[in-house]
Amino acid sequence: MTASDWTRPARPYSIAHRGAAAYAPDNTLEAFRIASRIGADMWEVDIRVTSDGEIIAFHDKILSDGRKIIDTPFADILAHTTAEHRPCPRLRDVVAEAAKLGAGIYADIKDTDATLPTVEILREHGITRAILGAFDPKAAQIMAEADSPYPRSVLVPLGAEPFSYAKGADVIHLCWERMERPQDTLTDELFERAFANGQTIAIWHEENPERMAAIRTRPVIGICSDLPELVNQPGRGLPFQTVCHRGANKIAPENTLPALECALAAGFDYIEVDLHQTADGQIVIHHDPTLDRTTNGHGPITAQTLDDLRALDAGNWFSPHFTGTKIPTLAEVFDLLNRYNGRAYLEFKSAPPAPVWQAVCDAGLQERVFFWSFNHAALKELRALAQTARIMARRQDYATLQETLDDLAPQIVEFTLPEGTDDFTAVRDAGAQVMLAAMMGDHDTLARAIAAAPDLANVDHPFALARQVRADD
Numbered sequence: 001m002t003a004s005d006w007t008r009p010a011r012p013y014s015i016a017h018r019g020a021a022a023y024a025p026d027n028t029l030e031a032f033r034i035a036s037r038i039g040a041d042m043w044e045v046d047i048r049v050t051s052d053g054e055i056i057a058f059h060d061k062i063l064s065d066g067r068k069i070i071d072t073p074f075a076d077i078l079a080h081t082t083a084e085h086r087p088c089p090r091l092r093d094v095v096a097e098a099a100k101l102g103a104g105i106y107a108d109i110k111d112t113d114a115t116l117p118t119v120e121i122l123r124e125h126g127i128t129r130a131i132l133g134a135f136d137p138k139a140a141q142i143m144a145e146a147d148s149p150y151p152r153s154v155l156v157p158l159g160a161e162p163f164s165y166a167k168g169a170d171v172i173h174l175c176w177e178r179m180e181r182p183q184d185t186l187t188d189e190l191f192e193r194a195f196a197n198g199q200t201i202a203i204w205h206e207e208n209p210e211r212m213a214a215i216r217t218r219p220v221i222g223i224c225s226d227l228p229e230l231v232n233q234p235g236r237g238l239p240f241q242t243v244c245h246r247g248a249n250k251i252a253p254e255n256t257l258p259a260l261e262c263a264l265a266a267g268f269d270y271i272e273v274d275l276h277q278t279a280d281g282q283i284v285i286h287h288d289p290t291l292d293r294t295t296n297g298h299g300p301i302t303a304q305t306l307d308d309l310r311a312l313d314a315g316n317w318f319s320p321h322f323t324g325t326k327i328p329t330l331a332e333v334f335d336l337l338n339r340y341n342g343r344a345y346l347e348f349k350s351a352p353p354a355p356v357w358q359a360v361c362d363a364g365l366q367e368r369v370f371f372w373s374f375n376h377a378a379l380k381e382l383r384a385l386a387q388t389a390r391i392m393a394r395r396q397d398y399a400t401l402q403e404t405l406d407d408l409a410p411q412i413v414e415f416t417l418p419e420g421t422d423d424f425t426a427v428r429d430a431g432a433q434v435m436l437a438a439m440m441g442d443h444d445t446l447a448r449a450i451a452a453a454p455d456l457a458n459v460d461h462p463f464a465l466a467r468q469v470r471a472d473d
Contacts, residue, residue: 006129007151007170007200013222014231015106016040017205018059021226022258023251024321025086027057029097038251038266038463040228042104042129044205045094047118049111050074055091055118059110070111085320091118095125104129106202106222108155115142122150131171131202131221140169153202163193170199171221177204183214191219206230209265209340233267234466239450241269242465243345243458245439246287250461253294253318255285257328257336264340268462271344273333275351282306283330283351283359286314293317295327302350330356334363345392345458348373353382357389366390370412383408392435395419405430414458417445421452428455443468 019031020038032043046059054074062068063080074090081088091114098105105127109115112134122130132143133153140152153171156162158178166172172194176182182204194201205224206212212230215223223231235242247259248266260271274287279302291297297304297312306329315325337344346356346369353371360369370390373379376397382389393410395401401423404413413427414435424434436454438445441461446468449457459465 007221009221011232012203012216012218012220013041013104014039014228015042015044015202015222015224016228017044017224017226018046019043020228020251022207023262024319027059027088028086029089029093032094032097032103033101034251035228036101036103038229038248038262039232039234039466040103041232042106042131042222043094043098044106044108044224045091046108046110047091047114049114049117050077055114055121056088057091057094058088061110092121092125095121095127099125099127104131106130106153106224107132109134109136109139112136112139112142115139116146119143119146119148119150133169133171133173144168162190163197166199171202172199173202173204173224175204177206181211182206183211183218186215186218186220227262227265229262229266229463233265234463234470235263235266235268238466238469240454241343241456242462243270243272243435243456244268244462245272245458245460246274247271248462250441251463253315253322253325255287255294255328256314256322256325257332258315258322258325260328260333260336261340263462264336264342266463266466268466269343270456271333271337271342272347272458273344274347274349275330275356276301276349277351277355278306278309279303280305281355283356284309285328285330285333287349289349330359334359334365337365337368338363343368345369346371348375348378348382353378353385357382357386372414379408395423401426405432412456415454417448417452424452424454441465447472 016035018026020034023034024031027046035043045057048056048058048069051071052073077088107118130150131153132150133155135155140154143152151170153173154166154169155173155175156165158176162172200221203215203220203223207227225231244263246254248262249259251262252258255273263271273285276284276286286301291301294317295312295314309327314327315322370392372392390411391408392412392414393404394414395404398404410432412433412435414437416437427434433455435456435458436449436452437458438449439460441464446465
């Protein structure tokens with residue numbers, strides 16, 4: 001691949017800012033691996049030099065105990081960061097992982113002494129898709145003098161004139177995110193001038209879906225983000241609507257806002273959440289009837305007030321990175337749906353239908369949610385309360401398909417893979433949609449789910465499903 005092949009992409013590259021920094025400690029191997037799982041094309045890596053000459057991935061100049069990176073040997077840095085659950089990797093280990101996973105490298109060189117060693121490490125591992133940048137234009141000069149094969153980027157701070165500041169760079173990286181509407185700065189004139197100079201433009205790290213929707217249409221080489229899944233949204237363009245069971249529960253703690261936002265940011269159609277009612281009548285999101293498995297609390301969730309539940313930690317069980325994550329409320333989930341124009345599958349656990357349906361109506365989401373429950377009485381109550389409520393029925397719960405369709409007049413009928421596809425046409429002829437539940441993430445299960453061609457796929461591994469759809473194209 002030549003530079004001209006990949007530096008004019010058909011769509012912006014998704015550049016994971018310090019890895020998937022929303023889901024793991026930044027600049028760690030874990031963050032970089034997750035970034036690739038959720039659709040990043042390149043990893044933005046901050047690069048520094050230790051006192052003993054090791055080239056490392058680390059953002060700050062100092063450790064949390066005040067020691068300067070440049071004055072500290074790598075072994076001491078590694079011991080310190082490992083104790084803080086964010087082990088600092090060597091750059092060569094990051095690059096080896098990138099080569100293995102097919103990721104590109106977007107280097108932010110913090111110490112200019114790391115410039116040439118970075119070039120050599122990339123060359124040693126056969127990395128062709130890489131951009132080397134820095135706020136200090138001296139790094140670009142060093143690369144030019146060394147005849148580096150990689151495009152040179154200069155990071156342009158807010159207030160600086162980009163063309164004079166990034167003179168001689170191949171990539172102008174605009175760090176202009178601290179504006180109300182930074183997307184308005186991406187004018188046709190800006191791009192025309194850059195292209196006339198033989199330059200291209202990369203964009204600040206962006207996590208706002210409205211701004212991202214505007215800037216992803218611009219002719220940039222890449223967009224940096226803590227939410228790399230938001231850049232090119234692997235969940236969009238699939239041949240069916242995708243329901244993310246308890247959110248992106250392999251990336252963040254199930255049924256929490258980070259897991260739900262990850263799924264919606266990635267462009268998947270639905271999030272599935274479980275509804276309980278607290279002792280003081282509030283609706284919250286949690287799967288189990290008890291708190292023990294996914295929080296630091298104990299006992300039945302229905303015995304606790306909302307304030308009691310909000311004092312609990314619902315994230316540390318999954319990863320120390322999510323320590324302090326709260327049990328969300330239904331209102332917070334609806335706010336998230338509105339932010340991303342998303343949809344939800346609401347499963348009644350202990351929550352009664354009436355207050356949930358009222359909340360749905362108050363939020364104007366009647367057409368963007370559907371319901372199910374193991375408690376059939378709750379679904380009957382909902383149907384009596386709201387003839388227009390969208391209800392799902394499971395084929396496995398009825399002796400015949402006709403009974404399935406007659407009981408609650410469901411808008412969606414869910415099948416499992418062993419039940420086959422023979423009844424799909426009859427369901428659609430009855431005016432309902434077909435949903436297929438396929439919770440395993442192995443190649444065979446996902447291939448069978450794709451081949452079944454449902455209207456909706458209810459899955460536990462949405463990113464793996466999206467990758468397989470595209471691999472099969």
